[in-house]
Amino acid sequence: METVRVEVYKEYENGTLGLGVRVVDDEATVADLLEVWEPLSDDPGVRKRYASGTGSCRGCVNNCCNSAFVIPDLIAFKAVCRETGTTAGECLDRWFDPESREAGILRWRYGPCVFLKDRLCSIYRQRSLICRFYLCTNMLGETEQMIYSVVTAGISALYVRLEERGLLNPVDRGLTGFEQALRDLVKEYRDHPGTMEFLKADGYHEVMLKAFP
Ligand code: SF4
Numbered sequence: 001m002e003t004v005r006v007e008v009y010k011e012y013e014n015g016t017l018g019l020g021v022r023v024v025d026d027e028a029t030v031a032d033l034l035e036v037w038e039p040l041s042d043d044p045g046v047r048k049r050y051a052s053g054t055g056s057c058r059g060c061v062n063n064c065c066n067s068a069f070v071i072p073d074l075i076a077f078k079a080v081c082r083e084t085g086t087t088a089g090e091c092l093d094r095w096f097d098p099e100s101r102e103a104g105i106l107r108w109r110y111g112p113c114v115f116l117k118d119r120l121c122s123i124y125r126q127r128s129l130i131c132r133f134y135l136c137t138n139m140l141g142e143t144e145q146m147i148y149s150v151v152t153a154g155i156s157a158l159y160v161r162l163e164e165r166g167l168l169n170p171v172d173r174g175l176t177g178f179e180q181a182l183r184d185l186v187k188e189y190r191d192h193p194g195t196m197e198f199l200k201a202d203g204y205h206e207v208m209l210k211a212f213p
């Protein structure tokens, strides 16, 4: 019998029904979390604020990929490089927004996302944690915090790896408050145990959730 490592549940918090996950096995990984989380995008039982039609992300005309702000995590970045046959440097030049890069923000080209083709994600199997976790629904506080930490650690790991390789070269220009806050956040996570997990992992199945208590 397959071991259940992460469970999904719903609960009221401050009078609002929210979606939560509970880690029930100390050996659970980010892959276990994704396994229960990703199907929720097509679950009409999970109320989505901007969904059109069936309540599923499939066929949603408000497709959030049109306006998504996506900074990939290290594992997604490596997967996209592998899939597209690009080096890290080529990947940065080809797929990342140049202005954001100048500010030290590693954001996929956007408006709509550069990987959105015919309203579908062309790198679906390699998409980043931000894309995998995003749902326009209410989340319980602790779950939101855990997902936020996992995503930020994965992003911070990408920054650490690219910096080691001399591939992060922001120019010396004034930053907006938002840009500065993002950079500070990524910096703050550099020594997070979760960031260490991402740095030594080849896939989400190697990133332990116990690094995100
Ligand atoms: S998460 Fe995105 S695709 Fe899914 S229902 Fe919300 S807006 Fe639509």
Ligand code: SF4
Pocket: 064, 065, 068, 070, 113, 114, 115, 116, 117, 120, 121, 122, 123, 124, 127, 128, 131
């Ligand atoms: S990478 Fe794919 S899932 Fe993520 S925003 Fe772009 S098109 Fe959407």
